Amino acid sequence: MSSSVVAMHISDGIINAPTSAVFGVVAAGGLAFALAKSRAQLDERTAPMAGLVAAFVFALQLINFPILPGVSGHLLGGALAAILVGPWLGSLCVGIVLIVQALLFADGGLTALGLNITNMAIIGTAVGFGVALALRPLATRGRQWLIGVAFISAFMNTVITSLGFVLQYTIGGAAGASLGAVLISMIGLHALIGIGEGIITALTVGAVASSRSDLVYLLRGAPQHTRTAAAAQITPQGSAS
Amino acid sequence: MGAGHAHPLHLPGTSPVHRLSPQVKVLAAFMVVFCVVATPRAAFATYGGYLVLLAAVWVIAAIPPGWIGRRALIELPFVVLAVLLPFAQGGERVDVAGLSLSADGLLDGWNIIIKGTLGVLTSLTLAATTSPRDLLLGLQRLRIPATITTIATLMLRYVEVIIGEARRMRIARVSRGHDPRLLWQAGATARSVGRLFLRSYERGERVHLAMVARGFTGAMPALDERPVPRLEWTLGMLPVAVALALVVGAWATA
Numbered sequence: 001m002s003s004s005v006v007a008m009h010i011s012d013g014i015i016n017a018p019t020s021a022v023f024g025v026v027a028a029g030g031l032a033f034a035l036a037k038s039r040a041q042l043d044e045r046t047a048p049m050a051g052l053v054a055a056f057v058f059a060l061q062l063i064n065f066p067i068l069p070g071v072s073g074h075l076l077g078g079a080l081a082a083i084l085v086g087p088w089l090g091s092l093c094v095g096i097v098l099i100v101q102a103l104l105f106a107d108g109g110l111t112a113l114g115l116n117i118t119n120m121a122i123i124g125t126a127v128g129f130g131v132a133l134a135l136r137p138l139a140t141r142g143r144q145w146l147i148g149v150a151f152i153s154a155f156m157n158t159v160i161t162s163l164g165f166v167l168q169y170t171i172g173g174a175a176g177a178s179l180g181a182v183l184i185s186m187i188g189l190h191a192l193i194g195i196g197e198g199i200i201t202a203l204t205v206g207a208v209a210s211s212r213s214d215l216v217y218l219l220r221g222a223p224q225h226t227r228t229a230a231a232a233q234i235t236p237q238g239s240a241s
Numbered sequence: 242m243g244a245g246h247a248h249p250l251h252l253p254g255t256s257p258v259h260r261l262s263p264q265v266k267v268l269a270a271f272m273v274v275f276c277v278v279a280t281p282r283a284a285f286a287t288y289g290g291y292l293v294l295l296a297a298v299w300v301i302a303a304i305p306p307g308w309i310g311r312r313a314l315i316e317l318p319f320v321v322l323a324v325l326l327p328f329a330q331g332g333e334r335v336d337v338a339g340l341s342l343s344a345d346g347l348l349d350g351w352n353i354i355i356k357g358t359l360g361v362l363t364s365l366t367l368a369a370t371t372s373p374r375d376l377l378l379g380l381q382r383l384r385i386p387a388t389i390t391t392i393a394t395l396m397l398r399y400v401e402v403i404i405g406e407a408r409r410m411r412i413a414r415v416s417r418g419h420d421p422r423l424l425w426q427a428g429a430t431a432r433s434v435g436r437l438f439l440r441s442y443e444r445g446e447r448v449h450l451a452m453v454a455r456g457f458t459g460a461m462p463a464l465d466e467r468p469v470p471r472l473e474w475t476l477g478m479l480p481v482a483v484a485l486a487l488v489v490g491a492w493a494t495a
Contacts (some may be wrong), residue, residue, distance in 0.1 A: 008407035009359040010323050011353075011360060011361070012274055012277065012278050012357055012359070012360025012361075013278055013352060013353050013355070013357050013359075013360065014353055014356075014357070015276070016278065016279075017275055017279040018445055019279045020275075020278065021275075031389075032386070035386060035389065036390060037368020039388070044453075044457065044458060045449050046388060046392075047388055047391040047392055047395060047452075048445050048446075048452055049449065049451040049452065050388075050392040050395075050440070050445070050450040051391070051392045051393075051394070051395025051396045051398070051399065051445065051448070052396075052399055052403075052441045052442065052445030052448065053394065053441065053442065053445065054392060054395075054396040054400075055395070055396045055399040055402075055441060056437060056438055056441035056442075058396060058400045058403075058404075058435065059400060059403045059404045059407050059441075060434065060437075062404065062407070072287060080434075084442075085442075089456060092392070094393075094395050095388060096392055097396070099393070100393055100396065100397065101370065102364065103267070103364070103367065103376055103380075104251075104368050104373055104376060104397075105250060105368070106249060106250065106312070106361050106365050107366060108358040109270070109274065109278075109357065109361075109364075110270060110271050110274045110364055111274050111275055111278045111360070112360075112362060115398075143347075147457070147468070156379055158371040177278075178305045196427075199427045200427055200430060200431050200434060203427060203428055203432065203434075203435070204431045204432075204434040204435045204438065205430025205435075206431075206434045206435070207431060207434070207435025207436065208435045208438055208439060211435075211439065212439055213249040215438075215439070223422060238349060
């Protein structure tokens with residue numbers, strides 16, 4: 001990991017205890033809902049598939065990219081996971097990664113676990129997938145379109161995730177820094193991170209779509225070429241589902 | 242799990258803290274950190290009390306302070322944020338070493354640093370004395386759905402395999418002239434990430450088939466459950482009681 005990571009998890013003491021507890025309940029409810037939905041989607045395959053996707057998200061967060069000279073961020077992976085495996089499995093996996101990071105790697109505070117899960121696993125994934133779903137008619141037009149849609153949803157995922165923090169800070173921020181300053185610095189920083197996140201997400205989705213477009217959840221139901229078509233173009237007339 | 246799956250923050254041992262049931266430790270760690278976060282920012286002595294409490298646990302668990310100290314550097318980025326507050330904030334100014342600083346900002350910066358540090362130290366103590374396997378077992382006994390703990394178990398089992406694959410792909414790229422510091426070279430990184438996803442997903446399909454072949458029906462077999470002796474709960478809740486007394490004391494005198 002880089003010595004100067006800015007896309008980091010909230011630590012203990014930034015948000016006060018009652019707010020952290022409330023968001024802990026929100027996070028638990030959200031994850032329980034995502035778990036029920038992914039079971040319906042995958043039946044008995046849930047555990048192994050989610051386990052491997054979570055391991056993938058975990059590995060993904062070790063990839064750093066530059067934002068400003070000397071400052072780097074790492075991927076959040078919420079939009080990427082949602083586009084590739086769907087919003088339910090995606091948010092479940094990001095949430096489990098955050099739990100394990102907090103308990104085993106001291107990354108993100110224990111009391112801030114609910115805040116971090118709410119932001120990154122629930123809000124982030126929901127926004128990322130919501131944007132992608134809204135733009136789905138465009139995404140099924142072709143590979144370039146899909147890449148563009150993936151970029152926008154990953155960018156929005158990162159920026160809105162930071163707004164989740166601003167909301168929590170408004171409710172129960174322990175420090176008295178003015179809200180405007182926090183809002184501007186969080187959005188500014190995360191817009192820059194979002195560009196990096198967007199580029200990597202877009203190109204990754206493009207790479208997966210060109211070799212196994214059947215694995216891209218967002219394109220399920222759209223007419224596709226088989227996996228043997230190496231540089232498959234997604235058929236332009238695909239919008240049925 | 243084999244030695245290859247031991248994680249870097251675990252310090253194997255046989256102390257009473259190591260042997261305590263994991264669910265007791267997880268619950269105790271959460272409750273202690275909640276007490277820390279609920280402490281008023283100017284109660285300096287109380288924070289000293291928490292540190293003594295943690296130090297006492299380290300002595301019992303035979304964890305060298307230096308071992309914890311090196312790993313506590315994780316939270317360094319937050320220190321940077323906290324150091325900026327005294328300069329950025331308004332309100333009453335105080336002069337420290339010739340610099341005009343916001344008094345409120347100083348307290349807020351201190352608040353973030355001390356709570357963040359105590360939080361990281363508590364998490365590290367939990368991670369050092371609990372193996373990943375025990376920790377997941379503890380979560381399961383705390384009524385976390387078995388599917389979640391099964392997913393986490395599989396994740397921990399495979400994360401090193403996948404990180405190893407990512408590392409080999411990175412070395413292969415770098416040895417062919419790739420320089421990941423440059424944003425316009427993101428294409429190569431992204432193609433590797435795409436490849437990594439396909440490998441992870443297809444491995445998931447293979448693992449699923451292997452599990453089905455061994456009789457997996459969607460739920461893990463129930464574990465032999467023995468209730469935790471009352472003595473263990475008493476011992477584990479002792480630090481929580483101390484932390485609770487500290488936070489109540491801090492509010493009473495504030």
